[in-house]
Amino acid sequence: MSDDFSLTFLGTGTSVGVPVIGCDCATCKSSNPRDQRFRSSILVRAGNQTILVDSGPDLRMQALREGLREIDAVIYTHAHLDHIAGFDELRAFCWRKAEPLPLHGTESCLETLRNMYGWAFFPENHNSGYVRPDARVIHGPFHYGELKITPLPVQHAAVETIGFLFEKGNSRKVAYIPDVKLIPEETLQLISGVDVFIVDALRPIEHGTHFSLNEALAAAAQIGAKETWLTHLTHDYDVELVSKTLPPGVQMAWDRLKLKLELS
Ligand SMILES: [Zn+2]
Ligand SMILES: [Zn+2]
Ligand SMILES: [Zn+2]
Numbered sequence: 001m002s003d004d005f006s007l008t009f010l011g012t013g014t015s016v017g018v019p020v021i022g023c024d025c026a027t028c029k030s031s032n033p034r035d036q037r038f039r040s041s042i043l044v045r046a047g048n049q050t051i052l053v054d055s056g057p058d059l060r061m062q063a064l065r066e067g068l069r070e071i072d073a074v075i076y077t078h079a080h081l082d083h084i085a086g087f088d089e090l091r092a093f094c095w096r097k098a099e100p101l102p103l104h105g106t107e108s109c110l111e112t113l114r115n116m117y118g119w120a121f122f123p124e125n126h127n128s129g130y131v132r133p134d135a136r137v138i139h140g141p142f143h144y145g146e147l148k149i150t151p152l153p154v155q156h157a158a159v160e161t162i163g164f165l166f167e168k169g170n171s172r173k174v175a176y177i178p179d180v181k182l183i184p185e186e187t188l189q190l191i192s193g194v195d196v197f198i199v200d201a202l203r204p205i206e207h208g209t210h211f212s213l214n215e216a217l218a219a220a221a222q223i224g225a226k227e228t229w230l231t232h233l234t235h236d237y238d239v240e241l242v243s244k245t246l247p248p249g250v251q252m253a254w255d256r257l258k259l260k261l262e263l264s
Contacts, residue, residue, distance in 0.1 A: 005046045005147075005171045005261040007196075010062040012231045012253045013037025014202055014210075015082035017058065020235050027235040034239050034254040038062055039082045040178045040232045042198075043071075046147035046168050051075060053164065053176065059086030065256070070096055072144060076105035077178060078161035079112035087117050090131045100134035104142070106151075108160045110135045138162070152190060155182040157209040165190060172196055172261045175225075178232045181209050183219060196259060197225035201252075203236040213242070220250055229253040 011017075018037040019028035027035050039056035043066065052074045062068070071093050077083055094101050103113065113135070114121045120131040136142075141150040152163035156179045163177030172195035177183065180200045183191075191197065201216035210232065211219065220228040228250040239252055246252070 005168045006044075006258055007166070007174055007176075007198075007261060008043045008045070008066065008258045009229075009231065009253050009255055010041040010043055010052075010066065011038030011056060011058055012233055012255055012257075013039055014232050014234045015039065015080065016234075018233070018235045023235060025235055027237065027239075032239065034252075035235075036255060037233060038255055041083070042176060043068065044147070044166055044174075046166075047145045049073075049144040049147055051144060051147070051149070053077065054083040054178075055086040055090055056082050057085040059089040063089070063092070071101070073102040073104060075138075075149065075164060076103065076109045076113075077163060078156065078159050079105075079109045080157070080159060080179065083179075084109075084113060084116070087113065087120075088131060090133075091129065094130070094132050095128070097132075100132040102134045102136055104136045104138050104149075106160050106162060107137050110137060112159075150190060152177060152187045153184060154180040154187060155184065156180050163187075165194070166261075168261070171263055174198065174259070174261060175223075179209075180211055181207075181215075188222065191223055194223065194225050195227065196261070197223050197228045198231055198253065199228065200232045201230035202232055203234040204242075205236070217247065217250065221247075225249070227251075227259075229257075229259075 038058035041054045044051045052071045148167040150165040166174045174196040175191040175194045176198045200211045202210035206212045231253045
């Protein structure tokens with residue numbers, strides 16, 4: 001549908017995914033599909049535009065699961081491996097494109113991609129089998145068709161990290177911040193009262209570079225979104241149990257969840 005505006009969770013897991021290799025905990029042994037979490041990533045569809053947020057190590061399986069064949073751009077939150085390590089899987093999207101694939105990120109994020117996947121960025125890369133990137137530094141808001149994308153600087157770890165605000169006409173506004181320890185004042189102002197807030201809630205207990213559940217709930221209360229979805233989750237949650245304790249409007253996201261953003 002050309003007037004569609006939606007967001008699909010391709011992954012809602014932390015950097016090791018869920019289940020965790022070699023773990024026998026109840027979550028990792030669970031048969032509940034909501035306990036199967038690929039590494040965090042989303043897909044935003046707006047009109048004819050399909051935007052992938054991050055290319056994590058599960059990208060191949062995420063794309064196959066969603067039947068994803070084409071993307072118009074990748075936008076990166078930061079250069080941690082759970083958000084970039086599927087870079088080479090972008091090849092399949094380049095094979096069906098005449099033009100190079102736009103990759104948007106901060107200067108430091110693109111620099112890391114260039115260092116890690118240098119062959120793709122060399123000017124003499126005319127190999128039709130390779131990823132053919134069109135690296136674009138994010139300096140401020142930018143558009144794809146009617147979709148407006150605004151970077152949301154946050155503090156997360158040593159690497160420069162951003163989230164994104166997605167807006168299209170008078171549809172519901174969405175803020176996506178999968179990795180965060182502190183949301184600075186200027187970003188809070190950008191997302192205050194947003195319709196949908198998607199945020200890191202790594203695990204119940206505190207962590208040095210991610211929101212815990214309580215920190216995520218405090219941010220949700222501060223921002224006052226109509227809907228808040230928790231993501232980037234570890235195996236430390238009993239989804240059914242925790243879901244019953246969440247305040248109204250706050251829910252744990254799951255892989256394949258699709259949010260419709262168009263107002264009907
Ligand atoms: Zn486990
Ligand atoms: Zn990270
Ligand atoms: Zn992460």
